[in-house]
Every structure is written in structure tokens, then in C-alpha cells.
Amino acid sequence: MKVLAIGAHADxxxxxxxxxxxxxxxxxxxxxxxVVTHSGYTSTNKNLVRHKETALEEGKRSASILKAQFLCLEKEPLVLVPNEKLVLELDEVINRIKPDRIYVHRSSDNHSDHAAVGYVAIRAARKCDSVFLYRSNWYIMDNGAEDKYYVDISDCIEQKKELIAVFESEMKAVNYSWIDFVIKQNSAAGAKIGVDYAETFQMVKMIWR
Incomplete structure (x- = not known):
């Protein structure tokens, strides 16, 4: 199987x-x-929070662990607009890779960059057989009744922690609390299906050919 995971930011x-x-x-x-944006950004008082070169290096390191091919579109973060231009750019990526399955943000995400990427990716993925929407970190959203696809990740949970920890530029800023937050989410999802840990997805479509 060939899979494509799309995110607004590195991590x-x-x-x-x-x-x-x-x-x-x-x-x-x-x-x-x-990854759609270069993922570097400054705070409202103009202090550098995350350098784009650091985010890119961390993204490549994580991709190496996953044995994945990595691409960054280098868009400016925090100002993404879900327009036809971005649809066509992701359409080009998808047509080149021709994935069997796509994982991407939900268009209902409370983070504007996440929502923009989710919206345009769903449109760009119209020719892909399977499209699943993942829950992004930290943000409260409607992800209960619509989460109908579960993946048992119990055997991979320690490796997932290691993957997230690769992104030191973000994790240090929040005292690594995102790891604990996400793992608790995965534990709660696992309890619903009788396993230790699970990830949940909204399913846009899944075609069995």
C-alpha cells in the first residue's frame, strides 16, 4: 500500500x-x-519561537524513522487560505504520488492552518480511494460520534512517543506536555475498543476495489 500523510506543520x-x-x-x-508550511514562526512580540530550518530538519529526521519520503511546500504558516491555488498544488502532489490512502487534518479543526489544509486536501484527493481525517493536537473539536475508524497502536505507542519527541523545537516550548496529552487521548480511544491505545479517524471515503 502507498500512503500519504499531509500536515500543515512539521509534527x-x-x-x-x-x-x-x-x-x-x-x-x-x-x-x-x-508538510504544507515551513513551520517557522515568531510570537506576537516578534520573538522567534521556531526556526524554519530547525522544523525542516526535525521533519526529515522523523520521516527517516518512518522510512518515509518527505516533502515541504514551504508555505508561510498562520496565514494559509483554502483557495483554488492551494488545491491545485496539493492536487499536483497527490497526482505524482498516486497514494492508495491519505491521512490529513479535519476541515473542522479549530486551528486555521489545519482547517485550511484539511479543506483543500479533501478536494484534491477526489481520485484517491481512501481518505481519513486525523485529530490534531491540543485543540478541542467535534471528534466523538464521527470517529468511526480505529487503529490499534498499542504495539507502537513507545515509538510514537519517540517520534513526537523528535520535534524538540515545539516540545520544549510546552514542556513536552503535548506528548502526555496525545497519549492520554490514544489511551481513551483504545478503551473504547478494548485495547491499550488507539488512534481515531473520521472517514471521508473508503473504496474496496
Whole structure:
């Protein structure tokens, strides 16, 4: 299977579907990761929070662990607009890779960059057989009744922690609390299906050919 995981920023796919990607890696599947923005940003008082070169290096290191091919579109973060131009750019990426399955943000995400990427990716993925929407970190959203697809990541949970920890530029800023937050989410999801840890997805479509 050929899978494509799309995130607005470096670390999004690892937080949202890192365990699932580890399962794909262990199954010998071909993995691609596309990050839409360069992921560097400054605070409102103009202090540098995350250098884009650091975010890029961390993204490549994580992709190496996942044995994934990595691509960054270098868009400016925090100002993404879900327009036709961005749809066409992701359409070009998808047409080149021709994935069997895509994982991406939900268009209902409270973070504007996440929502923009989710919206345009769903449109660009119209020819892909399977499209699943992952839950991004930290943000409260409607992700209960619509989460109908579960992946048991119990055997990969420690590796998922290691994947997330690769992104030191973000994790240090929050005292690594995102790791604990996400793992608790995965534990709660696992309890619903009788396993230790799981990731949940909204399913846009899944075609069995």
C-alpha cells in the first residue's frame, strides 16, 4: 500500500497519526509525508519561537524513522487560505504520488492552518480511494460520534512517543506536555475498543476495489 500523510506543520502528522504510520512502516508500506508550511514562526512580540530550518530538519529526521519520503511546500504558516491555488498544488502532489490512502487534518479543526489544509486536501484527493481525517493536537473539536475508524497502536505507542519527541523545537516550548496529552487521548480511544491505545479517524471515503 502507498500512503500519504499531509500536515500543515512539521509534527502534525506524528501527533495525529504517528502510530498508524508506524504500523504502515512495519507492514512494509510505502509512506510519503507532505508538510504544507515551513513551520517557522515568531510570537506576537516578534520573538522567534521556531526556526524554519530547525522544523525542516526535525521533519526529515522523523520521516527517516518512518522510512518515509518527505516533502515541504514551504508555505508561510498562520496565514494559509483554502483557495483554488492551494488545491491545485496539493492536487499536483497527490497526482505524482498516486497514494492508495491519505491521512490529513479535519476541515473542522479549530486551528486555521489545519482547517485550511484539511479543506483543500479533501478536494484534491477526489481520485484517491481512501481518505481519513486525523485529530490534531491540543485543540478541542467535534471528534466523538464521527470517529468511526480505529487503529490499534498499542504495539507502537513507545515509538510514537519517540517520534513526537523528535520535534524538540515545539516540545520544549510546552514542556513536552503535548506528548502526555496525545497519549492520554490514544489511551481513551483504545478503551473504547478494548485495547491499550488507539488512534481515531473520521472517514471521508473508503473504496474496496
Amino acid at each position: 502534525d502528522v506524528e501527533l495525529g497519526c504517528g502510530g498508524t504510520l508506524l504500523r504502515h512502516r512495519n507492514a512494509g508500506d510505502e509512506i510519503y509525508i507532505t
